[in-house]
Amino acid sequence: MTVSGTGQPAIELLNVTRSFVTPDGQLLTAIRDFTMNVGRGEFVAVVGPTGCGKSTTLSLITGLAQPTSGEVRLFGSPVSGIDPRIGFVFQQDAVFPWRSVIDNVSAGPRFRGLPRTQAMDLAQDWVKRVGLSGFERHYPHQLSGGMRKRVALAQTFINGPEILLMDEPFSALDVQTRIFMQDELLQLWETSGASVVFVTHDLEEAIGLADRVIVLTSGPATVKASYQVPLPRPRVLSELRFDPQFVEISKTIWEDLRSEVMVSYQRSTLATPA
Numbered sequence: 001m002t003v004s005g006t007g008q009p010a011i012e013l014l015n016v017t018r019s020f021v022t023p024d025g026q027l028l029t030a031i032r033d034f035t036m037n038v039g040r041g042e043f044v045a046v047v048g049p050t051g052c053g054k055s056t057t058l059s060l061i062t063g064l065a066q067p068t069s070g071e072v073r074l075f076g077s078p079v080s081g082i083d084p085r086i087g088f089v090f091q092q093d094a095v096f097p098w099r100s101v102i103d104n105v106s107a108g109p110r111f112r113g114l115p116r117t118q119a120m121d122l123a124q125d126w127v128k129r130v131g132l133s134g135f136e137r138h139y140p141h142q143l144s145g146g147m148r149k150r151v152a153l154a155q156t157f158i159n160g161p162e163i164l165l166m167d168e169p170f171s172a173l174d175v176q177t178r179i180f181m182q183d184e185l186l187q188l189w190e191t192s193g194a195s196v197v198f199v200t201h202d203l204e205e206a207i208g209l210a211d212r213v214i215v216l217t218s219g220p221a222t223v224k225a226s227y228q229v230p231l232p233r234p235r236v237l238s239e240l241r242f243d244p245q246f247v248e249i250s251k252t253i254w255e256d257l258r259s260e261v262m263v264s265y266q267r268s269t270l271a272t273p274a
């Protein structure tokens with residue numbers, strides 16, 4: 001599945017800088033001279049200190065934000081507007097609270113114009129794939145956090161995204177549920193062929209899931225280092241954390257990440273009023 005570094009990349013950020021004017025009129029540069037690419041079918045995790053510019057990077061890929069300078073390309077063409085080939089999963093569940101599970105999962109195909117019966121059949125299949133058979137008529141408030149996340153995954157994968165952007169999708173879940181969801185994500189992704197950018201604060205999660213881990217500097221974000229993860233697939237995250245190779249890679253990347261986290265922490269401490 002992984003085609004890291006081969007062929008035309010799915011995503012390219014070329015010397016991208018993105019600045020904002022803050023509410024008090026200051027110019028804030030969130031990312032600077034940022035260059036990275038994601039191969040077709042590659043799973044890339046992005047880690048960096050809090051507030052360094054990870055979400056800004058994702059919004060540039062979506063086309064929701066434009067670079068101040070530099071260029072963002074998808075499959076070799078400049079990003080222009082929202083691209084239907086992109087799917088998103090965020091920390092907050094993007095499920096419709098007033099719709100049942102099956103209606104949530106079928107929403108994408110229905111919006112795309114698929115006839116109701118076909119959309120429902122497809123949704124039924126995805127509900128089954130994410131282990132929610134029997135819960136089709138439940139509403140989001142009747143589900144656990146993990147189940148709602150499964151709905152969000154089905155809702156996204158049903159549209160066959162070529163690019164999947166994930167912004168701390170599992171961070172609100174308890175630790176055990178998170179590990180199961182990570183395993184489920186890998187199973188769904190491995191048959192999808194999607195190119196993934198997965199933003200997380202959790203280094204173990206990044207290494208367990210990804211083909212490559214990109215470490216960002218404390219803001220303004222730029223790419224500090226990129227690590228290939230040589231762990232074989234298929235992977236089972238619930239077992240992987242005790243693998244000596246996994247522990248070794250974690251130590252190496254943490255050495256790099258720690259110094260950036262320290263810079264970020266010291267800045268936030270200095271910024272705190274006495």
Ligand SMILES: Nc1ncnc2c1ncn2[C@@H]1O[C@H](COP(=O)(O)OP(=O)(O)OP(=O)(O)O)[C@@H](O)[C@H]1O
Nearest residue numbers: 020021022028030049050051052053054055056057
């Ligand atoms: N629309 C905006 N206007 C002004 N500043 C912004 C805007 N969006 C982001 N920023 C600033 O840009 C910087 C990077 O924000 P971003 O959300 O990309 O970081 P992050 O790494 O995703 O953060 P976290 O780790 O907390 O999720 C922050 O200082 C943030 O306050």
